[in-house]
Amino acid sequence: MLPLGKLRSDVLNEILERLEINDGKVVIGPREGFDSAVLEYDEEHYLVVATDPVLGVPEEHFGFFTYHFASSDVSVFGTRPRWLVVDILLPEGSRREELAAIMGELNAECAKYGTSVVGGHTGVYRTLRAPTATTTAMGIVRREELRLPVAKPGDEIVITKGVGIEFAVGAAWFDAEGLKKHLSPGEIAQLREMYRLETVVSDALVAAPFVRGMHDATEGGLTALHEIADNSNLGFEVDMGKVYIPPLVDRALGAYGVNPLTVSSTGTLIAIVPPSKAEVLVRALGERGIPAFRIGRFTEDKGRLLKNGEGWEEFPRFEGDAYAGLY
Known part of the structure; x- marks a missing residue:
């Protein structure tokens, strides 16, 4: 039986090996650790395409x-x-006002970043228990x-905002009663509002001029470093004392006994940075808050x-994500 959450590496790679791509316009196709495809667009540009499901998130901020x-x-x-192509699928009994709220929030984010919804599908279906969506996003980038x-070798690892935010926010929305044993109602309300941090769009747009590459620490958190290392044929070292965990997030993770390195951390940008640019990157991001x-x-x-205290140990690998048990 397949476990909950994203496919493990062995199953994913078995599937990817069966795919045949016979199109010279495909620059980067399906590949572990690469969350977007890259296609030729013209002589100077590539088209970047990514798709993601939306489920197990607070319905109040589904858009x-x-x-x-x-x-x-x-x-x-x-x-x-x-550009976005968006499928929004709603359960039986959904109200027009709920759909309007989703679209209003989606439109507000599109306006913020200059993005247009250019197609999709919307419907109501008996087989669903909660709203579900699939979004395909596209962008054009100059080849260089x-x-x-x-x-x-030697590239620094820089992260934004801290780790574990996605899990802690999810706990505040989906298990507030359980969290009340550890956090006050006001602190739970604060965690809920941190949903706004579950994006790296602004982080990545600021960081792009300074980095060699980037990754969003989604399901599996910082274990995404293994994917980067595998694709680079390298190793890595991380100092646990430098891994920031926001205080409220830290307390929420502690309440569930969750490892902050391996839990869902959507919104944490992992930047791969040449050593000469690491400090200027940190400063540029800080100037944007x-x-x-x-x-x-x-x-x-x-x-x-x-590095954990005075000693060194193996960096953990992704074996399962506690977030999947929250909703």
Whole structure:
């Protein structure tokens, strides 16, 4: 039986090996660790395309996530999400006002980033228990400005905002009663409002001029570093003492006994940064109100190491995501 959440590497790669692509316009096709496809557009540009499901999110802000999940995947390849194709599927009994709220929030995010919804499908179906969406986002990038999640030895690892935010926010929305044993009602309300951090669109657009590549730490959190290392044929070192966890998030993770390194962290940008540009990147992000933290580096040595206190240990791998148990 397949486990909950995204496919594990062995199953995913087995599927990908069966796909045949016989089109010379495909520059980057389906590949583990690459959340967007890249197609030839013209002699100077590529078309970046990403698709993502939207489910298991607060229904009150469904439109926000309908925009940002796929748009984040496009932005980490170095370009602004320009067009969206959106399928919004609603359960039986949904009201017109609920759909209007979703579309209003989606339109507000599109206006913020200059994105247009150019197609899609909307309907109501008995087989659904909650709203579900699929968004395909597209953007055009100059060929020399394309950013791929591949590192070189010595590149620094910079993250934005901190880890574990997605899980903590989900707990505040879906298990508020359980959290009341550990956080006050006011603190739970604060966590709920942190849903706005679950995007890397702004982070990536600011970071693009300074980085070699980027990745959004979604399901599996910082274990995405293994995917980057695999695709780069490198190892990496991370200092746990430099990995920032927002205080309220830290308390929420502690309440569930969740490892902050492996839990869903949508909204945490992982930037692959040449050493000479790391400090200027942190400063540029800070000037836009986006905190950033230098947590480690990629190494020619193939080990994947975590400095924890005075000692070193193996960096954990993705085995399952506690977020899937929240909703």
